[in-house]
Amino acid sequence: MSFNRIKDQHVAIKLLRGIVCADRVPSGLLFCGPYGVGKRATALEFAKAVNCRDSKDDACDECLSCRKTMHGNHADVIVVRPVSKSRVIKVENIEDVIERTMFRPFEGGRRVCVIEDADRMNEAAQNHFLKTLEEPPSQTVFVLLTEWPRLLLPTIRSRCQSIRFGALKLGTVADIIIRENEFTEEQAYAIAALSRGSISRARDLVKKERRAVVLDMVHRLALGEDPLLVSEAFAAHIQDTEKAIEQAVKKEARQEADNDPAGESGPDTEAIESLVAGLVRGELFEYLVLFDAWYRDELVFGVSRDTQLVYNRDYLQKFKTDINVDKHAAKLDGIRETWKYIERNLNSQRVFRDLFFLLAS
Ligand SMILES: [Zn+2]
Numbered sequence: 060m061s062f063n064r065i066k067d068q069h070v071a072i073k074l075l076r077g078i079v080c081a082d083r084v085p086s087g088l089l090f091c092g093p094y095g096v097g098k099r100a101t102a103l104e105f106a107k108a109v110n111c112r113d114s115k116d117d118a119c120d121e122c123l124s125c126r127k128t129m130h131g132n133h134a135d136v137i138v139v140r141p142v143s144k145s146r147v148i149k150v151e152n153i154e155d156v157i158e159r160t161m162f163r164p165f166e167g168g169r170r171v172c173v174i175e176d177a178d179r180m181n182e183a184a185q186n187h188f189l190k191t192l193e194e195p196p197s198q199t200v201f202v203l204l205t206e207w208p209r210l211l212l213p214t215i216r217s218r219c220q221s222i223r224f225g226a227l228k229l230g231t232v233a234d235i236i237i238r239e240n241e242f243t244e245e246q247a248y249a250i251a252a253l254s255r256g257s258i259s260r261a262r263d264l265v266k267k268e269r270r271a272v273v274l275d276m277v278h279r280l281a282l283g284e285d286p287l288l289v290s291e292a293f294a295a296h297i298q299d300t301e302k303a304i305e306q307a308v309k310k311e312a313r314q315e316a317d318n319d320p321a322g323e324s325g326p327d328t329e330a331i332e333s334l335v336a337g338l339v340r341g342e343l344f345e346y347l348v349l350f351d352a353w354y355r356d357e358l359v360f361g362v363s364r365d366t367q368l369v370y371n372r373d374y375l376q377k378f379k380t381d382i383n384v385d386k387h388a389a390k391l392d393g394i395r396e397t398w399k400y401i402e403r404n405l406n407s408q409r410v411f412r413d414l415f416f417l418l419a420s
Contacts, residue, residue, distance in 0.1 A: 062101075062118070066231045067225070068101060071224055076117065079109055086199065087201045087218050089222065090102060090205070094259050098204045098224050099175060099204060103129075103173070105171070105202065107120070107128045107129070110133070110168035111125050112124055135171065136170075137171070137172045138172075140175035141176050141179040153188050156172055157188075157196075160172065160196040160199045164198050170199040171199075174188075174201065174202070178206070178210035185211065185212050185215060188201075189214055192215060203215075226255060226256025227256040227258060229252060229256075232250075232261050233250070234247075235261070240265055243373070245372055250264050252352075270349055272293070272346070281377075286416045290415040293411055293415070297342070301335070301339050304335055304339060305331075308334055308335055308338070312327075339407075340401055343407055344398065347397060351394045355391060358388070360378055361384070390417060390420075393417040397411065
């Protein structure tokens with residue numbers, strides 16, 4: 060197992076093996092790449108490997124150190140992640156970690172501090188962390204995981220060795236989906252193609268009803284239903300989603316306030332609103348990805364008749380076969396425009412209504 064269990068990240072693993080083997084471990088590593096491709100799993104394998112007593116450039120999974128890391132009770136392997144729904148890593152969280160690195164590693168090896176979603180460190184946290192990187196504690200390596208390295212201070216990035224992670228292969232994602240669900244190969248490959256190489260997104264597609272909603276809208280438009288009615292149905296669905304998100308965020312904010320009776324302020328309404336808006340926007344983007352995939356598929360299939368090029372291959376029988384290439388290209392442009400409007404915070408109900416009129420044409 061060990062590094063071998065990480066799929067499709069050969070370049071990253073080769074670099075990490077080299078680092079462990081030469082015993083030249085930098086004080087900062089920056090794992091960059093899309094979410095759901097194995098950054099966290101690799102960080103834990105790396106933590107095992109640097110401290111493994113029996114293997115030179117990997118983890119044996121047998122020795123005491125490896126076992127402790129696997130069970131999450133190795134005293135020198137620290138994992139920090141944004142805890143609350145606000146998903147911010149605050150300066151206090153970083154101070155806690157730094158404090159724990161003041162001593163020599165308890166188990167005599169190397170201390171590994173993994174910071175998940177490192178871009179979620181707020182400015183104060185990043186500045187505090189930067190000071191530590193400038194004078195790093197001995198025998199300690201910080202492993203920062205991020206999908207958005209540009210949100211980190213350039214001075215943090217330059218002090219870390221970057222390791223890039225890419226999308227997973229179609230077959231890798233499909234195999235995992237088949238193993239976890241009772242899916243046919245066709246369904247699993249469709250989900251894998253739509254996931255764009257992220258197992259987390261693929262699991263999300265399996266779990267949530269997003270895809271069913273998009274397929275429903277697309278079919279209703281194809282059957283000639285009034286786009287106004289279709290857009291109203293979509294808006295109602297988005298409103299429900301927004302309500303659910305808002306409730307979840309508020310619940311978590313209340314819990315956070317209860318756990319922190321010393322905190323002088325109650326839940327910050329403005330912060331909650333902006334967080335909800337951000338999460339809803341993220342949902343809308345995921346929908347647009349699915350709309351884009353559908354019309355892209357109809358266009359690609361209409362032109363090539365090659366099922367291998369199609370993402371939604373489990374819905375081939377629903378494809379329009381008599382497509383107008385120019386019109387379909389305009390639909391795809393319209394989806395991209397909608398993306399930009401959502402990014403600019405325009406009224407989503409209106410921009411989706413306009414989009415549905417275009418898609419119906
Ligand atoms: Zn070991």
